[in-house]
Amino acid sequence: MAAVIDTLPSPVRLQAVAAPGQPEPTPALSQLYRGFEEELLVPLWTQIGSLMPPHPRSKAAPHLWRWERLKQLAAEAGQLVPVGRGGERRAIALANPALGGQPYATPTLWAAIQYLMPGEHAPEHRHTQNAFRFVVEGEGVWTVVNGDAVRMARGDFLPQAGWNWHAHHNAATEPMAWIDGLDIPFAYYTESQFFEHGRDQLS
Known part of the structure; x- marks a missing residue:
């Protein structure tokens, strides 16, 4: 060789x-x-x-995603796209217009609107990427991290370190959407991205 x-x-x-x-x-x-x-x-x-330039030179461009439009499209996906093994999450990523169609909001951030219908369960998994969830509106979804259930409601910001088991369940009678953020681009660049399925159903 x-x-x-x-x-x-x-x-x-x-x-x-x-x-x-x-x-x-x-x-x-x-x-x-x-x-x-x-x-x-x-x-x-x-x-x-x-x-080592004298100031940052981001490849990303400023862009405004409007929440109402995101939620409308996510609701349509809720009628067409199931949640479960395979896709794992009904999450729709923001693609910065200057990053060539990649699903990245910035060169180091993957951000998406995630949408759960009433009674739906996003199965447990874990990954090396760090994550956060920010609830723009609504309540009724519980995120379960390493077996601990945490209620999600408007204004909540929930950081989550990588390689922790997590799942989501909508216990309410209405759909709910929130913003997910993960350092997927950074993990991909450093070749440190790993993923593992957990339980299909939480006890």
Whole structure:
């Protein structure tokens, strides 16, 4: 395997340029850069402007999602999309318009409206991603975390650390929706995303 890897062309491309903060371009510097390329090395002085900019440069763009429209579409999904194993949750993610259609509100945040019909149960599972729930309106849903039932009502903010068992149950006579947030993009980027099914029914 090592011999195969050694034959791959280097993806590193370095160019000696005359610019502030850069060493003077010379044949010796160009030769040094060729050595860096061969050994898959990238010097900080050629990258610091993009790696450590003077202020944040988010890829996301400002966007306003209107709650009433989100709730309307979630209610339609409530009539068409079941909750259970497979999809796990009737959760509809916010896709920032500048992130190429990915289901991310920002580069590090997955946020969604989750919708439960009366009597519905979102089955137990756990994942390494950290999460929160923010209740915009309504009450009657209980979230069960590691066996402990927690009531959810308007204005509640419920943080949840990763790898804790959790499920949701709507004990009310009306549907309920809330905002979920998870650091899914961050976990995906760091290759630390894991998921496990729990009980199908809570006792």
